[in-house]
Amino acid sequence: MKICKKCGAHYPDDKIFCLDCNERLSDKLSASEEQKVRANLNEQMEQMYNKTDPLYVSKFDKTIGALAIVCAVVALAFLIIRHFTDQIIGFLPFAILWFILSALDALIPRLTWGLEKIRLSFFINGADDAEPGTLYLMGRKISFVSMFILGLAALLKSLFL
Ligand SMILES: [Zn+2]
Secondary structure, three states: OEEOOOOOOEEOOOOOEOOOOOOEOOOOOOHHHHHHHHHHHHHHHHHHHHHHOOOOOOHHHHHHHHHHHHHHHHHHHHHHHHHHOOOOOOOHHHHHHHHHHHHHHHHOHHHHHHHHHHHHOOOOOOHHHOOOOHHHHHHHHHHHHHHHHHHHHHHHHHHHO
16 A cells, blocks of 8 residues: 555555645555554544444443443342342332433433334324434433433432431
8 A cells, every 4th residue: 555645645556646636655555554544544434434323322322321231230239139138129119210211222322213203203204214303312312311310319319318
């Protein structure tokens, strides 16, 4: 692989001049340099792809989703222990429910969007092809974050009060 120093275009080894700007191309890249360029390109492609997918699961979504799963497991453990030791269960079942809903919405946005489309199909035609709008996408983040906070509140209240 060769690279044009002026515009950054990539060419096969047998090319001598850049087709876009007629600049003389650099020497052939070494194997490690070429690997770096390719990795960089792959990353750029992935970012472009993610930007065009409105229901892309971001790092933030993954973090909240993972936390919600951990908290659901903790709440479930306390629920089981308290059930068998005849202690007050409190809001633990609600905590588990909120955490599971939060994790589902954070990690599988297509699931909630699919349900929303079913709801929409009662009111409009062509709901199948509908794309989520900015407001829906914002609402989605607000909803899974608030469900996580509700779950946390229910868990803490059950454990310490
Ligand atoms: Zn060029």
